[in-house]
Amino acid sequence: MARNIRSRAGPGRLAAEVSTFINRRREIAEVRRLLSTARLVTLTGAGGTGKTRLAVRVARELRRAFADGVWQVDLAGIGDGSLLEYAVADALGLRGAPDVPTSRLLIDYLSDRSVLLVLDNCEHLVDDCARLVNALLRAASGVRALCTSRQPLGVIGETVFTVTPLSVPEPGVALATGAAVTYAALALFAERAGAAVPGFTLHAGNLKTVVEICERLDGLPLAIELAAAQLRTRSIEQLAAGLADRFRLLATRHAIPGHHRRLQETFDWSFTTCTVPERKLWARVAVFRGSFDLHAVTTVCASDDLPVEAVVDSLAGLVDKSIAIREEVAGQNRYRLLDTVREYGLGQLGDTDGMPALLRRRHRDWYLHLAERFEAEWFGPDQQRWLTRLRLEQDNVRAAIGWCLTTPGESRAGLRLVADLQYYWLVGGALREGADWLDRALAANSAATPERARALHTYCRILVSSQGDAAQAPERAQEFLALSRRLDEPSLVARAFHVLCLTAQLDNDMARAQQMAEEAVVRFAALGEMDATVVSAQIALARTVLSQGDRARAARICAECYAVCAAHGEQWGRSQALGESALVALDGGDVAQATGYANERLRIKSALGDTLGIATTLEILAGIAVAAEAYERAALLLGAADRVRQQLGQRTFASPWLRSWRKEYVAAAVGALGEAGFDDALRRGTELSHDDALAYALGAAGDRTRRTRSAKPAAEAGPAAPLTRRERQVAELIAEGLSNKQIASRLVISQRTAESHVENILTKLGFTSRTQVASWVTKHPPS
Numbered sequence: 001m002a003r004n005i006r007s008r009a010g011p012g013r014l015a016a017e018v019s020t021f022i023n024r025r026r027e028i029a030e031v032r033r034l035l036s037t038a039r040l041v042t043l044t045g046a047g048g049t050g051k052t053r054l055a056v057r058v059a060r061e062l063r064r065a066f067a068d069g070v071w072q073v074d075l076a077g078i079g080d081g082s083l084l085e086y087a088v089a090d091a092l093g094l095r096g097a098p099d100v101p102t103s104r105l106l107i108d109y110l111s112d113r114s115v116l117l118v119l120d121n122c123e124h125l126v127d128d129c130a131r132l133v134n135a136l137l138r139a140a141s142g143v144r145a146l147c148t149s150r151q152p153l154g155v156i157g158e159t160v161f162t163v164t165p166l167s168v169p170e171p172g173v174a175l176a177t178g179a180a181v182t183y184a185a186l187a188l189f190a191e192r193a194g195a196a197v198p199g200f201t202l203h204a205g206n207l208k209t210v211v212e213i214c215e216r217l218d219g220l221p222l223a224i225e226l227a228a229a230q231l232r233t234r235s236i237e238q239l240a241a242g243l244a245d246r247f248r249l250l251a252t253r254h255a256i257p258g259h260h261r262r263l264q265e266t267f268d269w270s271f272t273t274c275t276v277p278e279r280k281l282w283a284r285v286a287v288f289r290g291s292f293d294l295h296a297v298t299t300v301c302a303s304d305d306l307p308v309e310a311v312v313d314s315l316a317g318l319v320d321k322s323i324a325i326r327e328e329v330a331g332q333n334r335y336r337l338l339d340t341v342r343e344y345g346l347g348q349l350g351d352t353d354g355m356p357a358l359l360r361r362r363h364r365d366w367y368l369h370l371a372e373r374f375e376a377e378w379f380g381p382d383q384q385r386w387l388t389r390l391r392l393e394q395d396n397v398r399a400a401i402g403w404c405l406t407t408p409g410e411s412r413a414g415l416r417l418v419a420d421l422q423y424y425w426l427v428g429g430a431l432r433e434g435a436d437w438l439d440r441a442l443a444a445n446s447a448a449t450p451e452r453a454r455a456l457h458t459y460c461r462i463l464v465s466s467q468g469d470a471a472q473a474p475e476r477a478q479e480f481l482a483l484s485r486r487l488d489e490p491s492l493v494a495r496a497f498h499v500l501c502l503t504a505q506l507d508n509d510m511a512r513a514q515q516m517a518e519e520a521v522v523r524f525a526a527l528g529e530m531d532a533t534v535v536s537a538q539i540a541l542a543r544t545v546l547s548q549g550d551r552a553r554a555a556r557i558c559a560e561c562y563a564v565c566a567a568h569g570e571q572w573g574r575s576q577a578l579g580e581s582a583l584v585a586l587d588g589g590d591v592a593q594a595t596g597y598a599n600e601r602l603r604i605k606s607a608l609g610d611t612l613g614i615a616t617t618l619e620i621l622a623g624i625a626v627a628a629e630a631y632e633r634a635a636l637l638l639g640a641a642d643r644v645r646q647q648l649g650q651r652t653f654a655s656p657w658l659r660s661w662r663k664e665y666v667a668a669a670v671g672a673l674g675e676a677g678f679d680d681a682l683r684r685g686t687e688l689s690h691d692d693a694l695a696y697a698l699g700a701a702g703d704r705t706r707r708t709r710s711a712k713p714a715a716e717a718g719p720a721a722p723l724t725r726r727e728r729q730v731a732e733l734i735a736e737g738l739s740n741k742q743i744a745s746r747l748v749i750s751q752r753t754a755e756s757h758v759e760n761i762l763t764k765l766g767f768t769s770r771t772q773v774a775s776w777v778t779k780h781p782p783s
């Protein structure tokens with residue numbers, strides 16, 4: 001999730017704290033103590049009491065106690081219990097393959113790990129959370145769970161800790177200014193008031209009024225924040241008077257129903273302090289889930305009575321009033337609402353004029369539009385940016401799909417949405433989720449439409465991209481072909497032949513696979529089409545051609561694909577072509593060239609976050625290492641691949657053809673190293689961190705792999721793709737020891753251009769340093 005960051009102190013993911021925390025030392029100590037004996041602790045209390053903040057604090061302090069990290073899963077963004085397991089898997093960085101149920105993936109992964117799971121905001125999914133936590137705690141003895149929820153989960157063995165609001169002085173207690181901040185409520189008010197009005201401090205002149213305000217708000221942190229934000233536009237006396245008008249002092253402090261009521265009253269009051277446009281917007285933005293951007297808000301929420309400029313102003317107003325939260329993610333402003341604030345907004349939306357349905361349709365339209373653009377632009381230079389974008393929008397995309405599938409008359413749009421996200425499911429690491437959505441979408445609407453055909457296409461590609469539901473894939477592929485023919489959609493028919501090539505490969509029928517691929521490629525050529533799927537079909541053809549012994553043709557096809565992708569500024573197709581090129585080169589015994597291709601592929605896969613692609617590349621590199629008789633390196637790389645595969649819940653290549661290749665080279669490595677030696681190196685490979693594994697694979701073996709002296713660093717393996725004339729010049733200047741700036745002035749080009757030449761040279765040669773380039777230049781005099 002967007003605001004989550006990786007902590008430096010080890011593995012794990014906790015929300016970054018965007019505002020100061022008022023210490024709750026006693027509570028933190030108590031929850032830590034409970035977690036030392038209980039395996040499930042649930043923090044309960046009314047909305048806005050500070051459960052989430054407390055949980056994050058406790059988790060942060062416990063990081064060292066859990067070797068495999070503390071991981072926060074924010075459930076406020078998901079509206080549907082069926083998404084719970086994905087949310088947990090996402091948080092842990094696990095990418096499910098379609099043939100592995102997510103619950104299995106979670107259990108397998110967690111079973112021998114020491115992890116604290118923080119399930120945050122469980123209240124709307126209490127039963128699902130209870131079931132999942134129960135299952136995980138049973139299966140994984142090193143796992144503990146810290147949940148926050150307005151109600152307990154009701155699981156046996158659950159320890160409940162009730163979070164009370166912040167401390168407020170008893171009425172009438174005489175207070176010195178210095179002692180005031182020992183009351184957490186006053187300290188919080190002072191902090192937030194200082195953020196609203198720079199320079200604000202507690203002093204003898206305002207202390208009594210602040211105490212009165214905090215008392216009226218019953219110490220509820222969220223209510224205090226909303227009140228303090230009002231100081232932008234009113235004096236503290238006006239604020240106190242306004243609250244006194246509206247609120248009776250609650251008779252029973254610390255009674256939960258009272259806090260709930262108090263929060264509602266605070267919202268009611270905040271609502272009245274909003275301008276009319278702000279009120280409208282508060283209600284309307286509540287259709288969003290998780291975080292969202294300004295463009296989405298203006299598109300979805302604007303109307304005749306709330307024009308775009310008013311939306312922009314009102315959103316700023318809601319941020320000023322602490323109703324919406326602004327955060328910067330990947331250099332861009334995004335917005336979110338706390339769960340309680342969002343619920344209040346939805347309540348205000350009412351049911352007038354079909355507004356809720358209208359907003360949800362517009363919300364869906366916006367994300368459908370996004371998915372369409374993604375699909376249209378995927379075969380281009382922005383792949384990385386697009387994947388990042390869609391990951392940020394995940395909660396909203398899910399909500400939009402879910403709405404389509406549960407609202408009468410919208411299932412056809414649902415099919416479009418899930419079909420257009422094809423490359424997000426395939427490359428963005430969401431295979432399992434994609435498979436589930438497609439399953440549901442196809443079941444929801446069986447009419448013979450182009451939407452259904454396109455969804456079948458996406459579904460088939462997911463099914464064959466891993467070991468898939470092998471039984472289902474051929475049947476679905478046939479259905480896809482038949483429907484495309486019936487609809488008379490030649491482009492889809494060509495796509496169906498591509499998919500049939502892939503299912504034939506799963507059957508290990510490479511001759512048939514080749515026929516299907518030829519058919520697809522010829523049809524695409526006749527149509528004049530070029531996109532990521534066309535490239536995939538060509539690469540599939542290269543694979544089958546190679547398997548049938550025609551290495552030269554396979555090499556030619558790969559080179560063409562690479563060139564086309566490069567011309568489009570495209571990365572993913574290029575990485576696919578490089579994988580095949582590596583196999584082709586290896587088939588011809590050219591270890592150095594194979595290494596260069598595989599290294600370049602690995603860099604791209606890792607930049608895109610294509611987990612499955614990283615795993616397969618490590619296995620290709622292992623095969624290359626065996627060919628180079630670097631057996632220990634091969635075993636290490638296989639270990640590293642295993643570790644990545646564990647995140648997918650999947651063992652090895654989907655293709656039987658590659659599986660049998662792998663089997664051969666593993667046997668060779670075991671033969672050379674002996675069982676024990678092989679296992680030892682394999683284990684060391686699994687222990688490499690993600691970054692170390694990549695660095696090792698790329699030839700820059702770090703300290704942790706020093707023992708693998710026999711492993712030949714890939715970078716020394718020699719030339720990969722030839723350099724252009726200009727790159728050769730730049731490489732020679734690098735060898736002379738010139739900096740980028742000096743190279744730029746020597747060649748009379750800009751420094752940017754020089755940098756980009758250097759970058760290309762490193763990539764092409766599979767190197768990580770200039771020294772390697774220098775040594776390459778001396779070993780390869782110009783021809």
Ligand SMILES: Nc1ncnc2c1ncn2[C@@H]1O[C@H](COP(=O)(O)OP(=O)(O)O)[C@@H](O)[C@H]1O
Pocket residue numbers: 019020021022023024045046047048049050051052053054148188221222225338340
């Ligand atoms: N100890 C604290 N220090 C500072 N701010 C707090 C504290 N506890 C809660 N808040 C603020 O109050 C609001 C509600 O807190 P949150 O933890 O989201 O409540 P809950 O999870 O119980 O609904 C948030 O804006 C949060 O930042």
Ligand SMILES: [Mg+2]
Pocket residue numbers: 051052053120121148339
């Ligand atoms: Mg919360």
